[in-house]
Amino acid sequence: MTETLPKNKGPDKKDDKRYWLDDMNNVYKIFWALVVVCALLFVADAFYxxxxxxxxxxxxxxxxxxxxxxxxxxxxxxxxxxxxxxxxxxxxxx
Amino acid sequence: MTAEFPPGLLLIVGALLVPFLKGTVRSSYMLALPLLGIWQLTMLEAGTFGTMTTFGLEQTHVRVDKLSLLFGYIFYIAATLGSVFAWKINDRMEQTSAVVHVGAAIGAVFAGDLITLFFYWELTAISSAVIIWSRRTDRAYRAGFRYLIVQITSGLLLLSGTAMYANATGSIAFNAIGLDSPGGILILLAFGIKCAFPMLHNWLQDAYPEASATGTVFLSAFATKLAVYALARGYAGTEVLIWIGATMTAFPIFYAVIENDLRRVLAYSLNNQLGFMVAGIGIGTTLAINGAVSHAFAHIIYKALLFMSMGAVLHRVGTVKGSELGGLYKSMPWTTGFCIVGAASISAFPLFSGFVTKSMILTAAAEEGYLIVFLVLLFASAGVFHHSGIKIPFFAFFAHDSGKRPKEAPFNMLLAMGVAAFFCIGIGVYPEPLYALLPFPVDYTPYTMTHVVTTLQLLIFSGLAFAVLQRTGLYPPELKSTVLDFDFSYRWLLPRFARWAVRVGGHAIKRLEAGIDLRIAHFIRVVYRHHGPDGVMARTTTVGSMVQWVIVLLGVYLALYLVWG
Structure with missing residues (x-):
């Protein structure tokens, strides 16, 4: 995880901090990164x-x-x- | 202590002291025992000791060779990790039975004969049932009983098989048995129950998730891997195991996808991983056996790590149901990280432990020409990444935010997970020390271009499938549910059949009784007619008439005497 992580919080205490993954745009970024990695792995077959x-x-x-x-x-x-x-x-x- | 003290007994005798200790002293003692055990193993030399002859059969209490040593080491390592993880637990019953359980499992892998094996085999069953009961819930109580019945059955099969084997061969030595030996099938069934063969498997998914957060960590390491050891010792190269193993890798993963209790998901993936080992044992080449036992070694650590991470969640949140978790990474980042290491290891990602061990089994399957088995194992490898590699961390720590912000796991739990994670990565990066422990010389290089690239392709594309299924909403959501498995037969069908049998049987007995009543009544009437107050057999005669007849008889006698005398 790249985001800063919280220190111990009390049990079930809501915190309002926004995390990097809370932004759906970042989740989409991960998804598309995964697609790119898959594409690279797919073409890797041509090179060995x-x-x-x-x-x-x-x-x-x-x-x-x-x-x-x-x-x-x-x-x-x-x-x-x-x-x-x-x-x-x-x-x-x- | 001499080196010639049975390694398992060290813990079983040591456990007697556990109930009398308290707090940190007890925890330290529980940590010291397995460390002492590891030290003892380093002193042992290959060979046997503790031999005695009873009823003409030679028993060998301890047999040390590479195979038993490997399992001895990993069992002690698992016990060490478990003791650190359970450092703050204060439960005499659970802690004592855990130490006994570890000792019994270690005693069993060093047993040189089937009777000694049987003794320790049953002790693992009883001690693990006590671990389950230690959670002290109604569900745990009942699951523990079901578990015990199944495990005792396994022991009885082992004993019956041993009796037949000893009767025919005159020996109880525990070496290669094979299916053709007398009693061979019974002993295989005994091992098969403990190894969770298909249809004999359900005790595992039933009982393990019902133990406490710490108890399951102890349970997950020993019993099933003891069975793997026993199969490797007794049934290496038995072809039917290849097919049994392949089945075991494939069918539990369907359940793992839809199961909600994340520790039960782990139990299903445990079952799936056992399948790889069983298939390897069935193939039986040196590469396959090395693969199977090294996979058992790696598996014990990453499985313990996964159960510890879910145990930490259970400890902090009070539940491990996927439907009630999510977003925990925000407040439990370390646990999340360790869980991901365990998940990567079970998925056999390059640089993690599963990669350098499981690949030997797959290579052996391919090279020996088992095409279908190879494809099934590939499918199961993709599947295990799906349900253990992604599902466990995803639904517990990410997915939708449940709003729960539990505290990070206590330090001792993090330490145990950290050490386990270190082992997972260490074995993956530097497998040579593990390879050196294996029963056969290793001539295998895991990190080849082909192997790394094809594994990554298989896994990352499998991950892509998960992402696509999530985005399109096709992935089945986590729902509060019970998923029917084979235990349906004895938890639902059997009790209902028994009740039905009692009801129908009751009617039948009533009808039968009615029929018998008629006959008895007839019998009584006949007896009454002859012996009743007016019966012919019951008429009384007076004394006078009797005397009269005696006189008549005597008279006739006198007359006859006088005539012929």
Missing amino acids: HKHVVYEFENWFGFFGLFGFTVSFALVLTARELRKLLMRDEDFYDR
Whole structure:
């Protein structure tokens, strides 16, 4: 974190200090920085020789695309699973 | 103290003194014990001692080799971290049972035979149940009982398997067992329960999050990794473990995404990490076994770190439900930072501990030609970054501001987290000392261009997926909820089935009784007819008539005598 951090505050005491992350513009900045890093990592494949076991690992940007796709699918599947598996918090205590 | 004192007993005997000490003296004593243990391990030489023969079977109390030493060291390190983290706790029950638990786990990894293993195995079960109960809530009480039942079952399976094994082979030595040995399947099941194999796993997610902030730190390190050790010792290269391990890496992460209790999320990711180790043991090459046990070593530290950071949140806020947290970085910056180090380590970011250990398992899977397993492990690696790497720090410390401004964690907790974080980064940056401890010589370089770039691609793109899902609102929000898992079968179905069985069975018994009633009534009527007041068997005759008949008999007798005599 780049912002200055507060010293110990009493429990649950509201402080009015604005933090760097409180500004949504800065959150967007982080998001776009992430996009840029991803783009750089994606093109990095062009600049070195991969030592791999399977042929598909050599596909351009395979690990990036794989990571993005399976994570996306993981969350969407888990979201659907909620419909099946989610119960009230006191489900077992009733 | 001689060096030939069983390493586990050191703590178990040492624990007897814990209840009689107070305050700082007790905390210092609890810290001194594992440090003394580490010192003892440095004195031990490879070999066995404490051998005795009972009923013709040779027991070996202590067997020292590279594998047992590695687990001995990491267990003592975890106990040291836990003692610092729990410095200010004043709970005789929890502290005593924690020391016993550590001692039992260490005794078990040094056990040279299955009976000694069984003894310590059961002791870890009982001591950890007491740790859970020490939270003294109703939920902890019940979860502790469920936990104990499952763990004792594991012990009984181990004992039955051992009996069959000893009967067939005449030996109880704990070496490679394999599935083909008599009792081999039972012993594997026993290990499998403790290692949280799929369907046998739910005690973990059920019980660990119910212990206290400090108790869970102790629980997370020992029992499951003891099972990993036992599998590495007994079942290295057993192919079915590869598939079991791959399943374990994949399915808990779906739960981790939707679970609200962040310590339960960590329990799911613990389960997922065990899967990597189990798969490595199943592959069974020297690279894979090195990967599995070194991953266990690194895992114990970063998992303890993550549980400590959530423990600190629980200690300060009173809850670790994602739905009630957020924005804590503002008042708990150090805890946030340490949590992120733990998260980076479990996600296997370059320069963090998980990177230099887990990659051995993935490389072994690829090189041995297990394509599907390799892809599943890749998926799980992306997934673990998603739910442990991002979700835990994000929902606890960032996300929407909950308005809560708890104090930073106490100094002792920060110190424990700081040392753990130091280890996480230290192992990641400089893995050679850990590699030197591994059971087989290490011929592996984690930091190659290919490996660093592909890992970063996998992880950062996974992070991008999280960011996109958050921005588009597709990411499932943290909701107060219970998520049904396999424990549904014994916490919901089984009690209802039992009640149904009693009700239906009750009716059946009534009907049966009615049927029996009829038969009994008939029987009574028959008996009554013959033996009742008017029954033929119950008629009385007078004494006079009896005498009369005797006289007649005697008369006939006399007559016969006179005729033929």
